[in-house]
Amino acid sequence: MTTRTPLLAGNWKMNLDHLEAISAVQKLAWALRDAKVDPESVDVAVLPPFTDIRSVQTLVQGDKLPVQYGAQDLSVHDAGAYTGEVSGAFLSRLGCTYVAVGHSERREYHAETDEVVRAKVEAALRHELTPILCVGESLDVREAGTQNDVVLAQVRAALDGFDAEALDGLVIAYEPVWAIGTGKTATAQDASDMCTGVRGALEEMFSAEFAAGVRLLYGGSVKPDNVAEIVEHEDVDGALVGGASLDPESFATLCARAVGK
Numbered sequence: 736m737t738t739r740t741p742l743l744a745g746n747w748k749m750n751l752d753h754l755e756a757i758s759a760v761q762k763l764a765w766a767l768r769d770a771k772v773d774p775e776s777v778d779v780a781v782l783p784p785f786t787d788i789r790s791v792q793t794l795v796q797g798d799k800l801p802v803q804y805g806a807q808d809l810s811v812h813d814a815g816a817y818t819g820e821v822s823g824a825f826l827s828r829l830g831c832t833y834v835a836v837g838h839s840e841r842r843e844y845h846a847e848t849d850e851v852v853r854a855k856v857e858a859a860l861r862h863e864l865t866p867i868l869c870v871g872e873s874l875d876v877r878e879a880g881t882q883n884d885v886v887l888a889q890v891r892a893a894l895d896g897f898d899a900e901a902l903d904g905l906v907i908a909y910e911p912v913w914a915i916g917t918g919k920t921a922t923a924q925d926a927s928d929m930c931t932g933v934r935g936a937l938e939e940m941f942s943a944e945f946a947a948g949v950r951l952l953y954g955g956s957v958k959p960d961n962v963a964e965i966v967e968h969e970d971v972d973g974a975l976v977g978g979a980s981l982d983p984e985s986f987a988t989l990c991a992r993a994v995g996k
């Protein structure tokens with residue numbers, strides 16, 4: 736029987752400044768309460784820009800809001816002469832629970848290789864942050880029908896050499912690149928098939944027990960209207976939501992529908 740707690744994570748990308756973030760998180764908490772989303776049975780998180788995180792921390796911790804938070808990226812380094820980089824140590828000090836690693840926008844616009852992604856997973860773990868490892872295929876790969884090979888290779892490369900204990904709590908988000916911000920969603924069956932494939936790969940790499948504990952999310956044009964269908968599949972434990980997480984009321988509705996409210 737599955738005991739994985741569903742996770743709905745809102746990746747704000749480069750949207751909402753720190754003042755807007757305060758308002759958005761407060762409204763999200765109210766809307767989740769109004770929608771009767773039980774924080775004991777579902778995790779709701781936001782991943783704001785770095786410059787917002789201190790404000791979000793102050794609000795969430797001060798008012799004990801049932802919203803988790805994290806960052807969209809981190810440095811492979813812990814400290815030093817790395818202009819513009821943000822250390823996992825700093826994120827940890829800000830109370831972050833999660834950090835996204837290997838988002839396709841990082842892979843594409845910042846040339847992050849599988850090697851860099853693996854180093855970022857390691858950096859997150861060093862600072863007790865839960866990595867949300869993002870994997871996904873491009874449109875040409877999907878059209879060639881080799882998406883399973885590509886995505887499972889990304890998973891293996893990012894997790895190569897770790898032991899299961901170190902990866903406890905790991906989250907993996909399957910985000911087909913062609914479905915991000917395009918309004919095109921993979922079918923619920925496509926999402927489910929890939930998540931089942933990823934879980935199988937985790938079982939081969941580590942153990943059945945480990946694989947059964949990893950939360951697998953789908954991301955790519957998830958909206959309040961399609962989330963229920965996507966997460967109803969056994970292997971899909973939630974969603975990584977971009978555009979539809981920017982409006983707090985709409986994101987709360989999405990969270991409520993994901994858990995059948």
Ligand SMILES: O=C[C@H](O)COP(=O)(O)O
Binds near residue numbers: 915917954956977
């Ligand atoms: O991290 C989130 C994904 O990139 C999905 O973005 P989207 O929901 O705007 O398609």
